[in-house]
Amino acid sequence: MSTGRVTIADLKQMKAEGRKIVMLTAYDAPLAHFVEAAGVPAILVGDSLGNTVLGYENTLPVTVDDILRHTQAVVRGTRRAMVIADMPFLSYQVSNERALLNAGQLIKEGGAQGVKLEGGKQTVTVTAHLVDAGIPVMGHIGLTPQSVHQLGGYRAQGRTLAEAEELQSDALALERAGAFGLVLESIPATLAQKITESLSIPTIGIGAGVHCDGQIQVLHDLLGLNPHAVHPRHAKAYAKLGEAMRAAVNAYVQDVETGAFPTREHSFMLPNEVARALRKETLISASDED
Ligand code: KIV
Secondary structure (H helix, E strand, C coil): CCCCCCHHHHHHHHHHCCCCCCEEECCCCCHHHHHHHHCCCCEEECHHHHCCCCCCCCCCCCCCHHHHHHHHHHHHHHCCCCEEEECCCCCCCCCCHHHHHHHHHHHHHCCEEEEEECCCCHHHHHHHHHCCCCCCEEEEEEHHHHHHHHCCCEEEEECHHHHHHHHHHHHHHHHHHHEEECCCCCCCCCHHHHHHHHHCCEEEEEECCCCCCEEEECHHHHHHHHHCCCCCCCCCCCCCCHHHHHHHHHHHHHHHHHHCCCCHHHHHCCCHHHHHHHHHHCCCCCCCCC
């Protein structure tokens, strides 16, 4: 019986038919609702939530519990979209058994339909282990933010021949291990195209050019919701919600400070007879009477 949600088979079919796969991150129920309503077939509860909503400098402190709570919220806010939960740093590297328990929790308790983990050949065994247990796994190669210290920063990857060949063989190895799709992050467009053409599973690019089978963006980048105005090169802001929010909160502060809010419209009034009775007891002012 169908779960009613988009499946990994649907995504594969979209690649086969040359239909672009649009993905976005989301971390809470209301925003996930809007994302789904726009027709996005697959939502990633990314560990980017460390930066976007939890206020960390990078994704490293994010825990399985963090991803679990936000996955549950995104699942509650959606009905059709496939929800993929990111596996945070050290939730899949320690042992295959630990990885299976963590991924299993995101599926069983979180309600996700799949998980994503970062890394090339070093994640082939754990990918196969999870897939064998019936858990759909998405790979993620190129710039892998959980390795930021090893990579020496958030830099584009695969720009030398050796690195490009390594990424190509990583992609094939992950496909063979059973990954249902692959995020390609911050790699040259020509390399992403070559990888995309060599795989039967969909590639989802972020900073990887137009030839990937789909694209993913961090929702907060797209909405202009970044308070520190850090804007990755690969991101396009389609709105300036941060500015709109700042203006709205400033206006509220001013209204409260000047007494312009709340007005009668936002207040509850007593029925006239109760107001009169109370006024007799000098408890309320005449202005409370409707
Ligand atoms: O955590 C995240 O949001 C991601 C995407 C950028 C692919 O991994």
